[in-house]
Amino acid sequence: MSNLLGIDVKQLPDAILLHVEGEVDIGTAPELREAMIAAIASGRHVIVNVRDVEYIDMAGFHVLQTGQQSVAGDQRFAIIASTPHVDRIIEIIQFRNVVPVLDSEGAALDFVRARHRSDENKMEMP
Amino acid sequence: MIWTLSLSTQTDPDSTRMVRRLVRSIVNYEGGSEHEARALELALGEALANTTAHAYPGAVGPVSIAATFDRGTFTFTVLDRGETASTPTVPQALPDARKSLGLFLISSLVDYLEIKQNGNGTGRGVSITMIKRLREA
Numbered sequence: 409m410s411n412l413l414g415i416d417v418k419q420l421p422d423a424i425l426l427h428v429e430g431e432v433d434i435g436t437a438p439e440l441r442e443a444m445i446a447a448i449a450s451g452r453h454v455i456v457n458v459r460d461v462e463y464i465d466m467a468g469f470h471v472l473q474t475g476q477q478s479v480a481g482d483q484r485f486a487i488i489a490s491t492p493h494v495d496r497i498i499e500i501i502q503f504r505n506v507v508p509v510l511d512s513e514g515a516a517l518d519f520v521r522a523r524h525r526s527d528e529n530k531m532e533m534p
Numbered sequence: 535m536i537w538t539l540s541l542s543t544q545t546d547p548d549s550t551r552m553v554r555r556l557v558r559s560i561v562n563y564e565g566g567s568e569h570e571a572r573a574l575e576l577a578l579g580e581a582l583a584n585t586t587a588h589a590y591p592g593a594v595g596p597v598s599i600a601a602t603f604d605r606g607t608f609t610f611t612v613l614d615r616g617e618t619a620s621t622p623t624v625p626q627a628l629p630d631a632r633k634s635l636g637l638f639l640i641s642s643l644v645d646y647l648e649i650k651q652n653g654n655g656t657g658r659g660v661s662i663t664m665i666k667r668l669r670e671a
Contacts, residue, residue, distance in 0.1 A: 412551075434583050435547025463554075463572075465579050466636045493572045500642045501635055502628055 412436050415443045423453040423520055425513065429460045432468030441471045448478050448485070453520035457488040457513065464494060469503060476507045484520040486510055535564070539601040545614075546594045550582040553599055557610070564603055566668045573643045574608065574666060580636040581612040581662045589616025589660060607667040615659045621651040622660070640664060 413436040418425040424447040432440055440456075447454045456472060458464060472487055479485045489498060490511040498509060510516040539560075543549040558575035562568070578599075585597050595616055602609040624647055625638045641647045646665040652658065 431551070433547065433551060433579060434586060435551065463575070463579070465576060465583060466639060467583060469635075492569070493576075496573075497576070497639065500639055 410436055410439065413439050415440065417443065417447070420452070420517075423455060423517060424450060425455045425457060425516075427457045427460070429462075431462050432458070432464040432471075434465070434467040437467040437471050440468065441474065444471065444475045445478065448475065448483070451483060453484045453486075454479065455486050455488060455513070455516045455520060457516075458494055459488050459490050461494065464497070466501075469497065469501065472503075473506055484508075486516045486519050488513060488516050536604045537602070541599040541601075543597060543599070544594050545582065545586040545590055545597050550579065550586065553582060554579040557601075560601070560603075561608065561668070564608075564668065570666070570668055574610070574664075577640045577643045577664050577666075578610060578612070580640050581610075581664065584622070584636050584662065585612055585614045585616070585660070588618060588622065589614035607665060609663065609665045611661055611663045613659055613661045617658060618651060618660050622649055624649060 412431050414429040416427040416429075418427065426443055426447060428440060430436070444454065444456060454475060456475065458468070458472075461468075476485045486508040488510050489495060498504060503509065508519055510519055541553065543553060554575045557578045558571045561571035561574050566574070582597065589595060595614060598613045600611045600613070622634065622637060624641050625634050628638060629635065637647075637649070644664040644666040646663075648663045650661050650663075
């Protein structure tokens with residue numbers, strides 16, 4: 409792990425939360441990808457919190473898009489983002505159409521767990 | 535205030551990271567807001583990432599950056615020396631296939647974006663020119 413990127417892994421019985429800090433760019437995005445793919449391989453829901461990243465570019469968003477594409481079955485994927493510089497990119501590239509974006513850990517956990525609390529399999533994107 | 539700055543570097547991640555951080559500092563120094571500084575840092579970062587991916591795929595190559603500041607307006611030009619079959623085009627709207635998102639993002643962050651092939655007159659290379667006027671200074 410480089411000193412440019414920090415990833416704190418929080419294990420819950422049904423979900424894994426990756427809290428990302430630092431800079432996600434073409435040099436560090438592979439580290440995020442590796443941690444995210446390992447979390448997805450657990451079979452649990454995966455939430456990536458990029459609220460505290462200092463910098464994230466398209467290399468980082470491409471990794472997050474890969475996360476959404478990699479979950480299967482009842483497993484769900486979401487990201488947490490609520491800072492102006494990250495939200496701005498999300499709006500420009502319309503990332504909410506690609507990956508569920510929530511503004512807090514609680515909201516993200518509610519989202520990924522919602523399918524199991526409901527008989528409905530059709531969830532609306534937040 | 536009017537000044538120019540020229541940098542020669544390479545497309546490895548450490549070098550491109552230093553360039554974008556420098557750009558952010560320069561924008562702050564010239565009175566740009568944090569919003570504007572981050573926007574130009576991201577625009578330069580994406581331009582350099584584009585150069586890395588298309589001019590020197592799988593390799594590291596030389597790149598030069600020219601910066602001009604003229605009474606509140608920044609002009610940045612990123613110039614590579616790679617072989618490119620065709621000049622990348624800037625999507626005017628969000629691409630359906632989500633390709634060229636980096637260029638689309640740059641175009642949304644700056645006032646003017648131009649991409650030219652053979653920008654250095656040597657028959658090789660692509661130049662990416664970005665212009666942004668500070669509004670929040």
